[in-house]
Amino acid sequence: MDMVTSITSFGRSGLYDWMMQRVTAIVLLAYTVFMIGYLLFNPDLDYNQWAGLFQCTSMRIFTLLALLSMVAHAWIGLWSVSTDYIKPTGARFVFQSVCGLLAFIYVVWGVQILWSI
């Protein structure tokens, strides 16, 4: 049995959160490197080509993966920050709830944008 219980952390296990933080960081790094590379190799990018990139299923999968990674990464990080610096339980819970709500909004909004191109 864990010596400290947490019901608001991402995976409720420190080891799981630690692993997720690293895996999501690698996904975000790969996405960033791809994006920078794509922009560098396509200096005269126009709308049609840019829209075409995101109409491709593999790019939608990669983008959604990056979006979900960002949300998970941000949740683990901000949860950590909130448990360090926000001592009153009420204020901490409100902060965590706002982070969770924003994360959910970004995912739905991101999916909507991605599949409307």
Add this chain to the structure above:
Amino acid sequence: MLVSVYRYNPEVDDAPYMQDVHIDIPGGKDIMVLDLLQLLKEKDTTLAYRRSCREGVCGSDGMNMNGKNGLACITPLSAVVENDKLVLRPLPGLPVIRDLVIDMTQFYKQYEKIKPYLINDTPAPAIERLQSPEERAELDGLYECILCACCSTACPSFWWNPDKFIGPSGLLQAYRFLADSRDTATTARLSDLDDPFSVFRCHGIMNCVSVCPKGLNPTKAIGKIRNMLIQQAT
């Protein structure tokens, strides 16, 4: 030289304050900070600090000297004094009882949590539980910890969550028993440490390593605990 000492006696003072004392070192010798404290105490007998062995073994006189934690008895003035000035404060992050004396209850509670004793559920042999020289060598760099609290009180993660994060000292000791070939409670010990606070509040900033007066490396021990957790869980 100028010594600025943190003073607080809750029975008399409303708030802590810094007391500035000008002091001449007899013969201009490079004495230890603990010797300097003795000189200060001769001037002002109300000054309180802990000390015992005066040779870096008991771990009683951990304090913050010019911003860095260490043992006063084995820290020469030449190692800490800057511009002829020395600021002495209690170890940061734990409640002050008086002057340089801190309440270490929280620190010991974390130590107690990791069950700092051998657990072995096999029948005891007639004489003793033997270890090979290699198995014994696994404990080097771990058993030397004197629990002076210099590391844990230099760790921001311990400052913010002293009730949940075990801290570098406790985790070094946790690994000392995880690494012991005679201990049979490895699985139970590891499953106690899997939560988001006990081990994983360590972000590897290595303040603990830079202040340890015994030259130990808690960050490395924490990394080994993490590797054991990963091996058990994947």
